Amino acid sequence: MNNFECVLCVVNHGYSDLVMSAAKRAGATGGTIFSGRGTGNHDNEEFFGVTVTPEKDIVMILVPKPIRDKVLEYVNEAAGMSTKGLGIAFSLPVADVVGIGELRDAAAPKEGK
Amino acid sequence: MSENKNFVPYEETHRLRPLLFVTTIVGEGQSDAIVNLNREQECSLCLVLRGKGTAPVEIVNSVKKEIVFSILRADRWPAYKMKLSQRFNVSKVAKGIAFSTPLDAVAGVSIYKMLSNTRLFEKPIAPAGKKGKKKDE
Numbered sequence: 001m002n003n004f005e006c007v008l009c010v011v012n013h014g015y016s017d018l019v020m021s022a023a024k025r026a027g028a029t030g031g032t033i034f035s036g037r038g039t040g041n042h043d044n045e046e047f048f049g050v051t052v053t054p055e056k057d058i059v060m061i062l063v064p065k066p067i068r069d070k071v072l073e074y075v076n077e078a079a080g081m082s083t084k085g086l087g088i089a090f091s092l093p094v095a096d097v098v099g100i101g102e103l104r105d106a107a108a109p110k111e112g113k
Numbered sequence: 114m115s116e117n118k119n120f121v122p123y124e125e126t127h128r129l130r131p132l133l134f135v136t137t138i139v140g141e142g143q144s145d146a147i148v149n150l151n152r153e154q155e156c157s158l159c160l161v162l163r164g165k166g167t168a169p170v171e172i173v174n175s176v177k178k179e180i181v182f183s184i185l186r187a188d189r190w191p192a193y194k195m196k197l198s199q200r201f202n203v204s205k206v207a208k209g210i211a212f213s214t215p216l217d218a219v220a221g222v223s224i225y226k227m228l229s230n231t232r233l234f235e236k237p238i239a240p241a242g243k244k245g246k247k248k249d250e
Contacts, residue, residue: 096190
């Protein structure tokens, strides 16, 4: 098994920056954000005859296993269910990774600078 | 729920090939090449989403990203990985990351056959046994 985990966080639209800044504070390098549509809350679907789509942001962060718990804790603190972000975060096991070595090399400070 | 006594699970009579859920994140405009790489490995399901990256601009090339989700057979992963790392090394624009997650279950035998590209004429490795045979047959 690989030394990485994929942390996924589903938050209300506009709260992805909060998630990313929390993850970076916990040691994550970067992530990818894409949009989605929530289906959980049925009460808010219609508002004065107009259907309101609960827009969601999904933040996907590949993190080393040792900092996974810290990332989840920080993300939950910043945009968890007790905040306006109403986010849920979970991690998936990663079997293998390609391209992360190059990313790590690029992130390392170069000698002489 | 009524249970069929003659039912024999597919995994008892056939050799299962493990599947992987592969996520490939590349820069804008690169997803077609990644889908083609997946097709070379007999991938039958690819999903392309648009997103944005949050890594510093000094490290990655562009902020706009394309995410390719695909389902591959595990035995095809090494070849895909090799092709992918070759592609990532071509130029800065072609850079990206990919990772695979093992799939535990799929909804039905036909879906499994589609995802693993199992030929319809593939014979079972073991007979269905007495349980699997009906009286009429």
